[in-house]
Amino acid sequence: MRRRGGPVPYLFLTPAVVLFTLFLALPIGYTAYLSLRGTKVTGLGLGKGARREVYVGFANLAAAIGDGELWAGWLRVLGYGAMVLVTMLGLALLFALLLDSAHVRLARFSRIAIFLPYAVPGVAATLLWGFLYLPSLSPAQGPLSALGGEVDLLGAGTVVFSMANVAVWGGVGFNMLVLYTTLRAVPRTYYEAARIDGASELAIALRVKIPILMPAIVLTTVFSLIATIQVFTEPTALRPLTNTISSTWSPLMKVYRDAFITGDLYSAAATSIVIAGIALVVSFGFLRVVRDRAFQER
Amino acid sequence: MRTRRLSAVATALITALLAAGCGGSGDPEAPAASGPASTAPAGPVTLTYWTWVPNMDKIAAVWNQANPGIKVTVSKQAGGDDASAKFLTAAKAGNPPDLVQAEYQHLPSFVAAGAVADIAAEAGPAKGEFSPGQWGLVTLGTEGAYAIPQDSGPMMLYYRKDLFEKYGIEVPKTWDEYAEAARTVRSKDREVYLGTFSSKDPGAFAGLAQQAGAQWWSISGEAWKVGIDDAATRKVADYWGGLVKEGVIDDMPYFTPEWNKALNDGTLLTWPSAVWGPGVLSANAPKGEGKWAVAPLPQWSAGENVSGFWGGSSTAVAEKSPNRAAAVKFATWLNTDPQALRLLIDEGSVYPASAEGQAAMTEPPAYFSGQPDFWQQVQAISATARGFTFGPNVNVTYNAFKDAFDKALRDRSPFADAVRVMQESTVADMRKSGFQLAP
Numbered sequence: 001m002r003r004r005g006g007p008v009p010y011l012f013l014t015p016a017v018v019l020f021t022l023f024l025a026l027p028i029g030y031t032a033y034l035s036l037r038g039t040k041v042t043g044l045g046l047g048k049g050a051r052r053e054v055y056v057g058f059a060n061l062a063a064a065i066g067d068g069e070l071w072a073g074w075l076r077v078l079g080y081g082a083m084v085l086v087t088m089l090g091l092a093l094l095f096a097l098l099l100d101s102a103h104v105r106l107a108r109f110s111r112i113a114i115f116l117p118y119a120v121p122g123v124a125a126t127l128l129w130g131f132l133y134l135p136s137l138s139p140a141q142g143p144l145s146a147l148g149g150e151v152d153l154l155g156a157g158t159v160v161f162s163m164a165n166v167a168v169w170g171g172v173g174f175n176m177l178v179l180y181t182t183l184r185a186v187p188r189t190y191y192e193a194a195r196i197d198g199a200s201e202l203a204i205a206l207r208v209k210i211p212i213l214m215p216a217i218v219l220t221t222v223f224s225l226i227a228t229i230q231v232f233t234e235p236t237a238l239r240p241l242t243n244t245i246s247s248t249w250s251p252l253m254k255v256y257r258d259a260f261i262t263g264d265l266y267s268a269a270a271t272s273i274v275i276a277g278i279a280l281v282v283s284f285g286f287l288r289v290v291r292d293r294a295f296q297e298r
Numbered sequence: 299m300r301t302r303r304l305s306a307v308a309t310a311l312i313t314a315l316l317a318a319g320c321g322g323s324g325d326p327e328a329p330a331a332s333g334p335a336s337t338a339p340a341g342p343v344t345l346t347y348w349t350w351v352p353n354m355d356k357i358a359a360v361w362n363q364a365n366p367g368i369k370v371t372v373s374k375q376a377g378g379d380d381a382s383a384k385f386l387t388a389a390k391a392g393n394p395p396d397l398v399q400a401e402y403q404h405l406p407s408f409v410a411a412g413a414v415a416d417i418a419a420e421a422g423p424a425k426g427e428f429s430p431g432q433w434g435l436v437t438l439g440t441e442g443a444y445a446i447p448q449d450s451g452p453m454m455l456y457y458r459k460d461l462f463e464k465y466g467i468e469v470p471k472t473w474d475e476y477a478e479a480a481r482t483v484r485s486k487d488r489e490v491y492l493g494t495f496s497s498k499d500p501g502a503f504a505g506l507a508q509q510a511g512a513q514w515w516s517i518s519g520e521a522w523k524v525g526i527d528d529a530a531t532r533k534v535a536d537y538w539g540g541l542v543k544e545g546v547i548d549d550m551p552y553f554t555p556e557w558n559k560a561l562n563d564g565t566l567l568t569w570p571s572a573v574w575g576p577g578v579l580s581a582n583a584p585k586g587e588g589k590w591a592v593a594p595l596p597q598w599s600a601g602e603n604v605s606g607f608w609g610g611s612s613t614a615v616a617e618k619s620p621n622r623a624a625a626v627k628f629a630t631w632l633n634t635d636p637q638a639l640r641l642l643i644d645e646g647s648v649y650p651a652s653a654e655g656q657a658a659m660t661e662p663p664a665y666f667s668g669q670p671d672f673w674q675q676v677q678a679i680s681a682t683a684r685g686f687t688f689g690p691n692v693n694v695t696y697n698a699f700k701d702a703f704d705k706a707l708r709d710r711s712p713f714a715d716a717v718r719v720m721q722e723s724t725v726a727d728m729r730k731s732g733f734q735l736a737p
Binding site for chain 1 (some may be wrong): 326334379380383384386387390398406407409410411415438440442497498505517520521522549551553554556557559560690691693697700701703705707708727730731732734
């Protein structure tokens with residue numbers, strides 16, 4: 001019983017289309033346009049009309065793809081992301097399972113306590129952690145040096161762990177809540193059945209709960225993956241405190257540097273397109289790989 | 299029917315909201331298209347002014363009281379390289395403020411981007427108030443004038459007088475003596491450093507290079523010559539690199555919580571900085587009040603007497619400003635009128651660029667109560683400061699400084715390599731944009 005025709009469906013669609021055009025299609029189109037442009041200066045470049053915007057074709061895009069510093073940035077993000085994803089999602093899963101188990105006390109309080117860091121804005125959190133990391137201000141320095149000499153938490157080898165710690169601290173609560181909510185929606189009868197069959201709490205968690213959670217785990221992984229590709233806040237806010245983070249530490253930082261520090265919007269646009277492309281490939285690639293496992297019931 | 303009407307209303311509402319949101323980004327008080335910029339506007343005009351001078355709103359209020367026809371609205375900015383990037387972005391987006399505080403090293407970028415106006419015609423009378431060197435900073439060696447000088451940043455050596463006595467160090471007259479003093483301090487107290495090398499402050503390094511006689515940019519005919527990797531700059535870089543490697547100079551950056559703490563608790567004894575230093579010290583090292591003093595920068599050879607500049611800024615008018623004449627009038631008043639200069643000194647803690655303004659400074663800053671001849675010292679040092687021409691892409695050079703010196707400190711690699719990276723990045727960027735470069 002399909003009914004066609006009439007302007008009503010289109011009217012309902014209009015707000016979405018308008019919003020999509022204004023805030024998604026137009027900016028993306030403009031970025032693509034900018035990436036094909038560049039500045040051309042004549043002579044000393046001083047005075048009126050000495051600087052023109054010209055069409056440069058794919059030169060910016062080629063330069064972005066050929067930039068070794070950008071790929072070095074991807075490598076750093078890869079290491080950082082591996083740490084963050086595994087630790088953050090692992091902890092989120094663990095906490096969700098613990099909170100959902102029958103015997104836990106203070107569940108409500110723990111839930112809020114774990115979730116609370118998510119409410120702290122990223123910049124504020126990074127600055128707070130930054131002060132804790134600074135050798136002369138850090139309260140951790142005393143115990144740390146008692147244990148095994150000086151540890152510079154912002155040093156070349158350690159800074160990536162310090163950054164990952166900030167992201168994990170802020171992200172566990174949100175992901176835990178997603179997983180926990182999914183668990184609460186599961187009919188209790190499943191567990192009763194498992195218990196009658198003689199399954200221990202651990203067996204229930206591993207054999208019943210985690211398979212049920214699979215779609216939610218995939219979801220949180222994709223979200224976290226995308227957030228990791230876009231890592232910007234932590235390194236940018238920690239950068240003034242240490243000399244171990246360059247202005248192009250992560251790919252997104254390179255975009256920011258090109259656009260707002262060295263004033264080359266065109267290169268920044270080209271690099272953005274490369275980053276968006278990689279983010280798309282990675283997230284869809286991941287979904288493709290896990291689709292069958294996670295959504296087999298559909 | 300009912301749903302249809304409802305959705306139509308909703309659509310209309312959303313569209314209206316969106317339209318309002320988009321229209322709101324422009325400045326309603328500045329007419330989008332106006333006639334020639336120099337025509338005198340009829341009726342009162344409103345000027346927006348981006349600056350980071352403290353209490354500038356109070357100074358503007360004095361102007362607004364006396365000039366009902368030209369109302370100046372101050373928008374407080376964070377200073378530094380970010381402020382320049384923000385202005386360039388606003389100019390590119392087509393809605394810059396009418397007036398902007400421009401550090402001398404960023405002015406060429408503003409000019410090259412066509413973001414600030416040539417105000418030589420309107421600002422002619424102001425020229426006589428400044429020394430030729432000071433005025434040269436806003437002409438960039440051309441016939442034009444792109445701003446009115448506001449403050450100047452001659453460099454000198456801030457040091458802890460009481461702790462110098464405690465450790466038995468003389469105020470160093472040469473950089474060799476400074477290095478020797480750094481070793482002495484380290485040998486007497488492992489917690490204390492004489493100074494630190496900051497990889498985050500290219501302006502300070504540029505000032506020290508100026509003192510050594512560097513010329514990072516110059517114009518020969520119709521071409522730029524980039525000389526960042528010159529002998530003078532390498533000498534400065536090697537000197538500090540050697541001291542850091544030896545472990546007698548610290549490598550923490552300026553303006554961090556750690557650095558503040560070190561200044562405050564007496565574990566950092568000197569700071570080669572500019573004349574605006576008292577404001578920073580009083581805000582971040584309150585415990586040191588009355589204990590700090592100033593001396594000329596150490597020299598490269600005994601008997602010499604030169605200094606460099608770190609910072610210093612001017613007031614520029616945006617190319618897009620529809621009220622250029624009014625803006626220049628305010629900028630001239632602000633930086634040359636005796637009453638305005640007094641306000642800049644008292645309220646804004648500015649060391650004015652105008653000769654008359656400098657002569658008006660007699661009382662030492664409260665923080666330097668222990669040094670009654672503070673301003674006499676500063677004036678003597680100021681006369682010995684030499685600068686250099688800044689190029690059209692200082693932001694690229696300065697960013698390269700931060701990355702390359704960060705890396706040099708991290709890897710313990712020679713500072714001269716970092717200087718070479720600065721040179722190469724600067725030249726590559728200029729070549730990419732098509733600037734004419736001298737071989």
